Amino acid sequence: MDRLFRLRENGTTVRTEIIAGLTTFMTMAYILFVNTLFLGEGGAGIPNHGVFFATAVGAGLVTLAMGFFANIPVALAPGMGLNAYFMTVVLSSGGTITWQIALGAVFLSGIVFIILTVTKVRQMLLTAVPNNLKVAITVGIGLFVTIIGAKLSNIMMISINPDPNTDFNKTHILNSNQFNIVLGDFIHNKDTMLALITLLLIAILMVLRVKGALLIGIVAATLIGIPMGVTNVGGLSGASWLPSFDDLAVGKLDIMGALGVGIIEIILIFTFVELFDTFGTLVGTANRAGLLKDKEKGEKTIGKAMLVDATGVSAGALLGTSTITAYVESSSGVAEGGRTGLTAVTTGVLFLLALFIAPLALVVPSAATAPALIIVGVLMMAQVKEIDWNNFLEAFPAFLTIVMMPFTNSIANGISFGIVSYTVLTALHNLVSPKKTPIHWLMWVIAVLIVLRYALLGGE
Numbered sequence: 001m002d003r004l005f006r007l008r009e010n011g012t013t014v015r016t017e018i019i020a021g022l023t024t025f026m027t028m029a030y031i032l033f034v035n036t037l038f039l040g041e042g043g044a045g046i047p048n049h050g051v052f053f054a055t056a057v058g059a060g061l062v063t064l065a066m067g068f069f070a071n072i073p074v075a076l077a078p079g080m081g082l083n084a085y086f087m088t089v090v091l092s093s094g095g096t097i098t099w100q101i102a103l104g105a106v107f108l109s110g111i112v113f114i115i116l117t118v119t120k121v122r123q124m125l126l127t128a129v130p131n132n133l134k135v136a137i138t139v140g141i142g143l144f145v146t147i148i149g150a151k152l153s154n155i156m157m158i159s160i161n162p163d164p165n166t167d168f169n170k171t172h173i174l175n176s177n178q179f180n181i182v183l184g185d186f187i188h189n190k191d192t193m194l195a196l197i198t199l200l201l202i203a204i205l206m207v208l209r210v211k212g213a214l215l216i217g218i219v220a221a222t223l224i225g226i227p228m229g230v231t232n233v234g235g236l237s238g239a240s241w242l243p244s245f246d247d248l249a250v251g252k253l254d255i256m257g258a259l260g261v262g263i264i265e266i267i268l269i270f271t272f273v274e275l276f277d278t279f280g281t282l283v284g285t286a287n288r289a290g291l292l293k294d295k296e297k298g299e300k301t302i303g304k305a306m307l308v309d310a311t312g313v314s315a316g317a318l319l320g321t322s323t324i325t326a327y328v329e330s331s332s333g334v335a336e337g338g339r340t341g342l343t344a345v346t347t348g349v350l351f352l353l354a355l356f357i358a359p360l361a362l363v364v365p366s367a368a369t370a371p372a373l374i375i376v377g378v379l380m381m382a383q384v385k386e387i388d389w390n391n392f393l394e395a396f397p398a399f400l401t402i403v404m405m406p407f408t409n410s411i412a413n414g415i416s417f418g419i420v421s422y423t424v425l426t427a428l429h430n431l432v433s434p435k436k437t438p439i440h441w442l443m444w445v446i447a448v449l450i451v452l453r454y455a456l457l458g459g460e
Helices: 014-028 031-039 048-070 082-091 099-118 121-128 131-152 190-207 213-228 255-260 264-288 295-319 330-335 341-353 358-363 366-386 392-408 411-432 441-457
Strands: 076-078 156-160 179-183 324-326
Touching: 014 213, 014 330, 014 341, 014 366, 031 048, 031 076, 031 082, 048 076, 048 295, 048 324, 048 341, 076 295, 082 099, 082 264, 099 121, 099 255, 099 264, 099 295, 121 264, 121 295, 121 441, 131 156, 131 264, 131 330, 131 366, 131 392, 131 411, 190 213, 190 366, 213 366, 264 295, 264 324, 264 330, 264 366, 264 411, 295 324, 330 341, 330 366, 392 411, 411 441
Parallel strands: none
Antiparallel strands: 076 324, 156 179
16 A cells, blocks of 8 residues: 555555545535536436436546546546536527537547647646746635635525616626625524534644544534434435436437537637636645645646546546536645545545445535535645735735635636736736746746637636
8 A cells, every 4th residue: 555655755644544535525525416406407407316326436436546547635526617507508508508418518628638638738837837826826725615615504695685677587697786795694594503513623623633623523513413403314214225327327428419519619618617727726735735845746746637637527428427627625635634646545435435325425414514625725825925925926916816716716717817917917027127037938828818718708
């Protein structure tokens, strides 16, 4: 085991890695059920059993590949946001684009990623992107994860005050005067109350430096939630513990149909969002795990991870799910000490076992897992001190990168704002200052592509 994953070289143990893998699984297992809401019969129209199977098996196999091939503590699963976009594409097409055709588009975007990875264009990003933006990506993801945790636990809620002319059938219905972010009702809402208890419990365990604090907190909160009526164990009675292989969507994608209806724009959006989401997640997680300290070794590791991720996109489409991507929640496992692929292997095995323990996985409430994401946000914020805030040329792009992720609910948006602002400001600085700051040619290419992307495809 030590020889396979280089445990001692990375300063970790089998026990630590397994706990880290369990923690990562616990914080991202919600995708097994949330994905069905978007892609299932009530969303894009894929049979529910098919979505659950594709989610569990896709996440399991691709995460195992990440662990064995790249030896990095990153788990993968169908990406939140991209699954919502998948549903939107199908439902808004008026029947022109079926879920089979949409899966074909996902598959083709995966082929694009494989080409970009094999040609090492994706790997060049590590050299091209300046250090202040890399650090900002880590911090921004920390805030992004915090927002996810706050929303899932109902600690953060939205207060809406629409005017009489508001059209609730539109995707965007509110201006800045019509909504406010407010504190959830933790007095009358038992879910929010349990989330606050969990947050305090995990924080206490962290202060006491208890190993496995996140996992212990999640399990304890699940048990505490039983008498509170938050943890629903009623479904365990008479539940079937054998996986269902009915109505699978394996191999049901329609590649020729995707090419036939000319959905290049959709493929480009899948490609664009996945490109930066994955880059941000991999860099942020690897940076947190200390895997980028050795530049040459770090670039090689990220290169392998990107190849697994790219292959996983097309593999997921073949199984019957939207884009499989590296998960931000992997940071929770890193926070527990995960440093090698054994963490990912543990998570991958648990996703495969989820086929047999679906009723038990459903028991864990989001009020128990969401606070762990908030704690991860605290840990990832620690990187912010590495940014030179006295140098506005570094501070402004870093600031935009950090705040645009949580405020626009998109890792890709944060990275885009950071890259464009850094490139433009640095170019202007070099025109007037005798001290030149180098700009990698790839930064120019990416900045232009980003501007074109938003100009031609909009902000969705």
